[in-house]
Amino acid sequence: MSKLENVPFDELEVGRKETYQKTVSEEDIVLFARVSGDVNPVHLDAEFAKTTMFGERIAHGMFTAGLISAALAMKMPGPGSIYLGQTLKFRAPVKIGDTLTVHIECTGKRDEKAIATFSTTVKNQDDKVVVTGEATALVPRDKVIVDAAPMPDIRIV
Amino acid sequence: MSKLENVPFDELEVGRKETYQKTVSEEDIVLFARVSGDVNPVHLDAEFAKTTMFGERIAHGMFTAGLISAALAMKMPGPGSIYLGQTLKFRAPVKIGDTLTVHIECTGKRDEKAIATFSTTVKNQDDKVVVTGEATALVPRDKVIVDAAPMPDIRIV
Numbered sequence: 001m002s003k004l005e006n007v008p009f010d011e012l013e014v015g016r017k018e019t020y021q022k023t024v025s026e027e028d029i030v031l032f033a034r035v036s037g038d039v040n041p042v043h044l045d046a047e048f049a050k051t052t053m054f055g056e057r058i059a060h061g062m063f064t065a066g067l068i069s070a071a072l073a074m075k076m077p078g079p080g081s082i083y084l085g086q087t088l089k090f091r092a093p094v095k096i097g098d099t100l101t102v103h104i105e106c107t108g109k110r111d112e113k114a115i116a117t118f119s120t121t122v123k124n125q126d127d128k129v130v131v132t133g134e135a136t137a138l139v140p141r142d143k144v145i146v147d148a149a150p151m152p153d154i155r156i157v
Numbered sequence: 158m159s160k161l162e163n164v165p166f167d168e169l170e171v172g173r174k175e176t177y178q179k180t181v182s183e184e185d186i187v188l189f190a191r192v193s194g195d196v197n198p199v200h201l202d203a204e205f206a207k208t209t210m211f212g213e214r215i216a217h218g219m220f221t222a223g224l225i226s227a228a229l230a231m232k233m234p235g236p237g238s239i240y241l242g243q244t245l246k247f248r249a250p251v252k253i254g255d256t257l258t259v260h261i262e263c264t265g266k267r268d269e270k271a272i273a274t275f276s277t278t279v280k281n282q283d284d285k286v287v288v289t290g291e292a293t294a295l296v297p298r299d300k301v302i303v304d305a306a307p308m309p310d311i312r313i314v
Binding site for chain 2: 004020022028030031032033034035036037038039040041042043044045048060061062063065066067068069070073074079082083084085086087088089090146147148149150151152153154155156157
């Protein structure tokens with residue numbers, strides 16, 4: 001079982017960076033439609049999507065935001081942190097097969113409350129920025145190491 | 158097949174409100190873990206979650222944000238709109254069985270660019286606010302009516 005390890009508040013330096021990568025599959029879009037309830041055909045219907053300005057199916061914007069949240073929860077500040085806020089600007093569409101890299105960087109710390117801010121930028125395989133924003137989190141002062149839960153196995157029927 | 162119908166920019170009045178409701182299932186949390194990759198045990202491991210400040214498994218914050226995006230995409234401004242941005246403050250945990258209601262209200266319009274802003278507030282069944290924020294979207298000037306795609310059927314194996 002793999003371990004998830006946090007960056008405790010005192011070890012978190014402004015300028016520290018982490019990345020998190022995922023290639024977008026058709027399954028991801030289908031699962032996000034199911035979990036959010038957003039069944040707009042631009043996400044799910046290839047024929048319809050051809051008629052739109054995008055020319056093909058696009059991922060839900062908030063799917064990409066989910067990758068930012070995963071980067072924060074798994075990499076930095078990691079387990080035990082409390083997600084307080086996030087701003088998001090959706091800058092370019094994300095398509096099936098795109099490889100997205102979430103770049104997070106610690107941009108500030110408020111010592112008295114153990115709150116940190118992070119710039120959050122997601123780029124695709126062409127280095128095009130698809131989402132930008134800023135995250136705020138409450139960061140444990142102690143070391144936290146937990147067992148990652150097994151990745152759920154899903155079948156689309 | 159059900160239809161999704163937009164609110165064209167000229168029909169969108171500041172103060173107009175819509176809601177979108179969903180009861181959070183264990184399946185939702187599992188699917189969100191899968192699609193985001195965030196397998197922190199506070200979301201997936203009931204025994205571990207008992208040891209945390211939450212006392213039980215909690216939904217990923219960005220799952221709730223996904224419901225906001227669904228409300229915007231399906232209800233107001235609806236299909237054809239382009240999601241430009243979202244701010245989010247995560248104010249209280251969301252647990253399995255909670256019934257969440259997304260409240261969206263048009264708060265401003267910029268005529269020259271057909272951009273509208275919306276307050277976005279999510280409350281649980283006890284009327285407790287769990288997420289607040291503001292959305293920005295580009296709104297079609299024309300009427301858009303599309304066929305909703307069928308809700309995908311998923312099995313967790």
